[in-house]
Amino acid sequence: MADTPRLELIGITKAYPGVIANNNVSLKIMPGEIHALLGENGAGKSTLVKFIYGVQKADAGRVLWEGQEVQIASPNAARKLGVGMVFQHFSLFDAMTVEENIALGISPELTKGDLSGRIREVSLQYGLPLDPSRYVHTLSVGERQRIEVVRCLLQDPRLLIMDEPTSVLTPQEVDELFKTLRRLSEEGVSILYISHKLEEIKSLCHTATIMRMGEVVAECTPENETARSMAEMMMGADLVSPERTGRKVDGAIKLELRDLNVVSTHQHGTDLKDINLTVRAGEVLGVAGIAGNGQRELMEVLTGEVSCENPTAVLVDGIAAGRMDPNERRAAGVGLVPEERLGHGAVPDMSLWENAFLSAATRMNLTKNGFIQVAASTEFAEKVVEEFRVKTPGVTHFATSLSGGNLQKFIVGREIMQGPGVIVVLQPTWGVDAGSAAAIRQALINMAAEGAAVLAVSQDLEELFEISDRIAVICEGRMSEARLAENVTVEEIGLLMAGIGLEGEPAHAG
Amino acid sequence: MLVRLEQRPEASKSMIYVSPLIAVVLTVLTAMVMFALLGVDPVKAIETFFIEPVSSLDGLAELLVKATPLVLIGVGLSLGFQANVWNIGAEGQLVIGALAGGGLALAFFDQQSIFLVPAMLVCGVLGGMAWAAIPAWLKTRYNTNEILTSLMLTYVGLLVLSYLVHGPWKDPQGMNFPESRLFHDSALLPILIDETRLNVGALIALFVVVLGWILISRHIIGFQIKVIGMAPMAASFAGFKEKRLIWLTLLISGGCAGLAGVIELSGAIGQIVPSISPGYGFTAIIVAFLGRLHPVGVLFAGLLMALTYLGGDSAQITMNLPNAVTGVFQGMLLFFLLASDVLIKYRVRFGAPKINTEAAE
Numbered sequence: 001m002a003d004t005p006r007l008e009l010i011g012i013t014k015a016y017p018g019v020i021a022n023n024n025v026s027l028k029i030m031p032g033e034i035h036a037l038l039g040e041n042g043a044g045k046s047t048l049v050k051f052i053y054g055v056q057k058a059d060a061g062r063v064l065w066e067g068q069e070v071q072i073a074s075p076n077a078a079r080k081l082g083v084g085m086v087f088q089h090f091s092l093f094d095a096m097t098v099e100e101n102i103a104l105g106i107s108p109e110l111t112k113g114d115l116s117g118r119i120r121e122v123s124l125q126y127g128l129p130l131d132p133s134r135y136v137h138t139l140s141v142g143e144r145q146r147i148e149v150v151r152c153l154l155q156d157p158r159l160l161i162m163d164e165p166t167s168v169l170t171p172q173e174v175d176e177l178f179k180t181l182r183r184l185s186e187e188g189v190s191i192l193y194i195s196h197k198l199e200e201i202k203s204l205c206h207t208a209t210i211m212r213m214g215e216v217v218a219e220c221t222p223e224n225e226t227a228r229s230m231a232e233m234m235m236g237a238d239l240v241s242p243e244r245t246g247r248k249v250d251g252a253i254k255l256e257l258r259d260l261n262v263v264s265t266h267q268h269g270t271d272l273k274d275i276n277l278t279v280r281a282g283e284v285l286g287v288a289g290i291a292g293n294g295q296r297e298l299m300e301v302l303t304g305e306v307s308c309e310n311p312t313a314v315l316v317d318g319i320a321a322g323r324m325d326p327n328e329r330r331a332a333g334v335g336l337v338p339e340e341r342l343g344h345g346a347v348p349d350m351s352l353w354e355n356a357f358l359s360a361a362t363r364m365n366l367t368k369n370g371f372i373q374v375a376a377s378t379e380f381a382e383k384v385v386e387e388f389r390v391k392t393p394g395v396t397h398f399a400t401s402l403s404g405g406n407l408q409k410f411i412v413g414r415e416i417m418q419g420p421g422v423i424v425v426l427q428p429t430w431g432v433d434a435g436s437a438a439a440i441r442q443a444l445i446n447m448a449a450e451g452a453a454v455l456a457v458s459q460d461l462e463e464l465f466e467i468s469d470r471i472a473v474i475c476e477g478r479m480s481e482a483r484l485a486e487n488v489t490v491e492e493i494g495l496l497m498a499g500i501g502l503e504g505e506p507a508h509a510g
Numbered sequence: 511m512l513v514r515l516e517q518r519p520e521a522s523k524s525m526i527y528v529s530p531l532i533a534v535v536l537t538v539l540t541a542m543v544m545f546a547l548l549g550v551d552p553v554k555a556i557e558t559f560f561i562e563p564v565s566s567l568d569g570l571a572e573l574l575v576k577a578t579p580l581v582l583i584g585v586g587l588s589l590g591f592q593a594n595v596w597n598i599g600a601e602g603q604l605v606i607g608a609l610a611g612g613g614l615a616l617a618f619f620d621q622q623s624i625f626l627v628p629a630m631l632v633c634g635v636l637g638g639m640a641w642a643a644i645p646a647w648l649k650t651r652y653n654t655n656e657i658l659t660s661l662m663l664t665y666v667g668l669l670v671l672s673y674l675v676h677g678p679w680k681d682p683q684g685m686n687f688p689e690s691r692l693f694h695d696s697a698l699l700p701i702l703i704d705e706t707r708l709n710v711g712a713l714i715a716l717f718v719v720v721l722g723w724i725l726i727s728r729h730i731i732g733f734q735i736k737v738i739g740m741a742p743m744a745a746s747f748a749g750f751k752e753k754r755l756i757w758l759t760l761l762i763s764g765g766c767a768g769l770a771g772v773i774e775l776s777g778a779i780g781q782i783v784p785s786i787s788p789g790y791g792f793t794a795i796i797v798a799f800l801g802r803l804h805p806v807g808v809l810f811a812g813l814l815m816a817l818t819y820l821g822g823d824s825a826q827i828t829m830n831l832p833n834a835v836t837g838v839f840q841g842m843l844l845f846f847l848l849a850s851d852v853l854i855k856y857r858v859r860f861g862a863p864k865i866n867t868e869a870a871e
Binding site for chain 1: 521728729730731733736737740741743744746747748749751
């Protein structure tokens with residue numbers, strides 16, 4: 001490795017009204033180095049990366065590219081320097097082919113000549129199999145990500161930025177991606193790898209910069225650290241693993257799905273096919289799966305936002321609930337936590353007590369002759385805030401004023417405090433800081449211990465293994481049989497997530 | 511100097527109320543410039559427009575008579591607007607409501623009864639509701655856009671009125687003028703102050719304001735209306751029925767408009783004429799927004815807008831200004847209001863961005 005860093009940031013500061021996103025951040029990335037940028041949500045990782053890629057301007061600070069001071073004014077300027085970026089959310093057109101999509105995202109001079117030949121060449125060279133003439137809508141998420149990677153590689157980047165690349169991949173796909181990244185690193189390409197998945201960083205990255213609340217709090221060599229020690233640096237506090245009292249999987253059946261078939265109401269959605277599932281009192285059933293395999297549709301059917309044709313496809317305590325609307329389900333004892341916090345689980349511009357009233361009105365008797373019982377609603381909201389340690393100045397404040405983790409604690413708390421016999425949670429800790437995530441997981445485990453049936457749908461395998469008694473996998477709208485968590489490995493779940501091992505289902509490419 | 515808009519961390523609550531005042535001030539200032547350009551003394555024009563009409567008891571009574579339909583319709587519309595149900599056809603609902611109530615008065619033109627006025631009011635409400643039910647049905651059944659259907663039905667309603675006063679409902683002793691018979695006394699709303707046109711309708715409007723206020727701030731229906739407007743997904747998560755709310759808000763706003771129509775007819779006009787309303791149904795849209803979609807705000811906004819009608823009349827009479835001045839005033843008010851509303855979420859900053867040194871979260 002040469003001595004001049006590929007990229008050096010000195011004293012980067014960026015402030016938004018009321019928030020300092022980056023405070024005096026400095027960072028050095030050497031040629032060929034895989035450098036992890038680690039931090040909780042809201043730690044300032046994205047802001048820093050946007051700055052490197054020229055999407056946003058910093059208020060103060062200098063940037064050196066191979067020893068030369070430069071100004072990165074736009075993504076175009078960044079690409080000219082040799083910075084490539086793979087975003088967490090892809091910007092691809094479904095109705096176009098791989099080649100057309102790539103042509104749209106690179107500089108015009110690169111599109112001349114035999115582009116599809118070069119795509120094939122690059123994809124072979126780096127183990128990223130990709131057919132340039134395929135239409136994007138026929139590709140899996142992992143394959144779509146390859147398009148983005150290949151698009152970057154075609155431009156011969158010197159620094160590749162990857163923003164949470166593995167959140168949409170199966171464990172096997174992650175392995176493939178890592179092979180490619182290691183190979184690039186050997187060729188001298190620097191990689192800035194953003195993630196909060198600590199095991200990945202340990203296995204892949206040479207160095208790590210850890211950010212907390214807009215500042216760099218530590219630099220370390222991941223190899224010499226444990227996942228736990230890095231998590232603690234990230235949080236600035238000791239990590240508490242959830243405690244549990246022993247698994248119980250023989251309680252009464254509280255929630256049952258029986259031959260559930262639902263046609264998706266979304267464009268490019270996934271239909272649910274022949275789903276059978278039982279959740280018993282006292283257990284946490286985890287449902288794993290890659291995003292977009294029917295989780296959203298499953299949740300809509302469980303909340304009652306979409307009703308089933310067959311009323312007995314969903315049974316709550318043995319009672320046909322397929323046609324019940326969300327309120328009737330709540331009355332029947334179901335607690336529901338949707339994925340999206342703002343706008344779905346809570347109304348952003350309403351106060352916390354109104355948001356408590358939103359879902360608790362029925363079960364907690366918060367209305368009288370159709371009138372809102374403000375005092376009772378406020379009291380209930382205050383109880384949730386206290387019990388779940390939601391950080392807020394008071395329940396009259398808007399839901400938007402809370403951080404993601406605090407709002408999620410409030411929403412999960414709001415459901416749990418209603419004392420439901422069944423609770424269904426989609427992505428319980430998606431985008432939530434580690435401290436809040438631990439609290440939410442513990443709360444779910446405690447609920448099960450007190451005799452409720454908990455159904456948790458999540459993309460985070462670590463989380464599912466931590467909280468679940470049994471784990472099932474959803475893939476292309478089909479549900480695998482649920483297995484005892486202690487009898488199943490991450491690899492087996494990974495294969496199921498990729499659609500391998502399900503009856504009559506072809507394996508995904510890769 | 512550099513002037514920037516900077517996003518506020520949280521929407522400003524005080525600006526919600528200050529913004530309409532800014533809009534009023536800007537409207538008056540711009541109007542003065544306009545008057546000066548027209549060659550009229552701006553100060554005198556403003557005085558004629560805003561002060562003169564309300565400097566007598568009769569003028570004040572007239573202000574309340576004009577404000578009554580605006581407030582009634584404004585309250586109804588504001589409920590729908592909060593739920594993102596855009597009823598633009600209040601004018602048509604007003605006319606059909608007026609015809610339903612007025613038709614009853616004509617049907618019993620030779621009978622005295624204390625029940626006639628209440629029955630007319632009920633018919634007015636039902637008439638307005640029926641007219642609003644058409645867009646509601648089309649929207650919930652065929653997902654048509656209620657902005658278009660309700661607006662188009664306004665013109666149908668106006669033609670129905672025109673047909674009736676030129677044809678079947680024309681006064682047989684009316685020398686062929688396109689007007690109905692005069693209503694007799696028991697079809698007229700009681701007058702509150704002698705020698706003026708101020709009638710019980712104003713009290714009814716006030717009552718509707720209170721009712722609307724209670725509904726939106728304390729009742730589950732008001733809560734559902736707000737949630738569906740702010741976060742439709744959260745509404746469906748909570749189990750609120752969107753179609754039911756579309757029906758409900760359209761029926762409420764249609765009913766209010768119909769009530770306004772029959773009050774105008776039986777309180778202020780006293781017979782069915784080809785032009786029942788000088789565009790109250792459309793002006794009420796501005797009233798609703800100027801009043802921040804809140805019933806109490808609508809009350810004040812309705813009074814202000816009523817003043818622009820009176821001011822337009824008096825400017826026309828004493829200063830020879832065109833009647834279009836009223837429309838210009840109303841348009842400017844809405845324009846400046848929408849512009850000032852930027853200040854709710856943003857604040858104006860001078861100079862270069864300053865770095866905030868306190869970290870959040």
